Amino acid sequence: MVLIDKKLFFCLDILWHEICVFCGVYIYILKLSIDWYKMRSNLYSLIKKMKCSRGNSLMEFAVTTAMMAILAATAAPKLSMLSENAKMQKSRNELDKISRQALTFFQDKASVEGRGRFPGQEKYNVSITGAAHSNSSVSVHKTAVLADLITNGGTFDDYRDSDGADWVSVFGASNTDHPAPSNANIASDDAGDAIGKNEWLELFGGEPIGSPYQDGHYVYQVVAGSGSGSKSESPILYIADLENPSQMHYIIQP
Structure with missing residues (x-):
C-alpha cells in the first residue's frame, strides 16, 4: 500500500508541474494572439484604403502569413524558456524530497545508533566522495565541494566535468529506471557495509527518483562529521543534479 501511495504521489506531482507549464504556455500564446489580432486589424484597415481592389485579398493573405511567421518566431524562445524553467523547478523539488528523506534517515539513525548519519555512511565521521578526497581532512573536503557548487559561482556546471569524479550516484549509476x-564523469557507487544506493532506495520504497533532464542524474557527497560531546560537528550532505550542479543542489547539516 505504501508503494502505491508513493507512486500515486509521484504521478500527481508530475501532473501538477505539467499543468503549470501548460497554463503558462496557454497564457503566453493568448497574449500573442491578442497582439496579433490588433496588428491584423490595423493592417486590414490600411489595406482597405488601397486603390487596387483586386489585389486586396491576396495582399491581406500575404501580410497575415508574414505576421503569423513573425509571431511564431517570437514565441519559440519564450516557450523554450518556460519549458526549461519548469524542468529546473521540477528538479529542485525532487532534490527537496531527497533532502527530506535524508534528514528523516539521519534522525532515525541517531535514535537507533546513538549518532546520526546519512545513507552510505558507515559512521557519522566517515565521508562519502571519490578517490581524490577519500582521505582528505574535513576542511579540505568541504572547501572542494563548495568550489564545485558555490565559490565564485561554482565550477561544476556540466555532467561531463572532471569535478564529477568526487560525486557518487544517489540511486546507483547503473540503476535500471x-x-x-553514458559519458558522465562520476565516482563509483558507494560500497561497504552501509551501501549508499541500497539505503537510498529503501527510503523511497524501491522507487528511484529521476531527473527531468536528459543528461541529469542525482549525485551526492557527504563531508564527515567530527568531534564528540559539545564539540561535535554533524556530517554535511550535498545533493545535486548532474545537469548543472552549481545551479541545482541542496546542502543539509542537521
Whole structure:
C-alpha cells in the first residue's frame, strides 16, 4: 500500500508541474494572439484604403502569413524558456524530497545508533566522495565541494566535468529506471557495509527518483562529521543534479 501511495504521489506531482507549464504556455500564446489580432486589424484597415481592389485579398493573405511567421518566431524562445524553467523547478523539488528523506534517515539513525548519519555512511565521521578526497581532512573536503557548487559561482556546471569524479550516484549509476548519462564523469557507487544506493532506495520504497533532464542524474557527497560531546560537528550532505550542479543542489547539516 505504501508503494502505491508513493507512486500515486509521484504521478500527481508530475501532473501538477505539467499543468503549470501548460497554463503558462496557454497564457503566453493568448497574449500573442491578442497582439496579433490588433496588428491584423490595423493592417486590414490600411489595406482597405488601397486603390487596387483586386489585389486586396491576396495582399491581406500575404501580410497575415508574414505576421503569423513573425509571431511564431517570437514565441519559440519564450516557450523554450518556460519549458526549461519548469524542468529546473521540477528538479529542485525532487532534490527537496531527497533532502527530506535524508534528514528523516539521519534522525532515525541517531535514535537507533546513538549518532546520526546519512545513507552510505558507515559512521557519522566517515565521508562519502571519490578517490581524490577519500582521505582528505574535513576542511579540505568541504572547501572542494563548495568550489564545485558555490565559490565564485561554482565550477561544476556540466555532467561531463572532471569535478564529477568526487560525486557518487544517489540511486546507483547503473540503476535500471534512471541510470547516469553514458559519458558522465562520476565516482563509483558507494560500497561497504552501509551501501549508499541500497539505503537510498529503501527510503523511497524501491522507487528511484529521476531527473527531468536528459543528461541529469542525482549525485551526492557527504563531508564527515567530527568531534564528540559539545564539540561535535554533524556530517554535511550535498545533493545535486548532474545537469548543472552549481545551479541545482541542496546542502543539509542537521
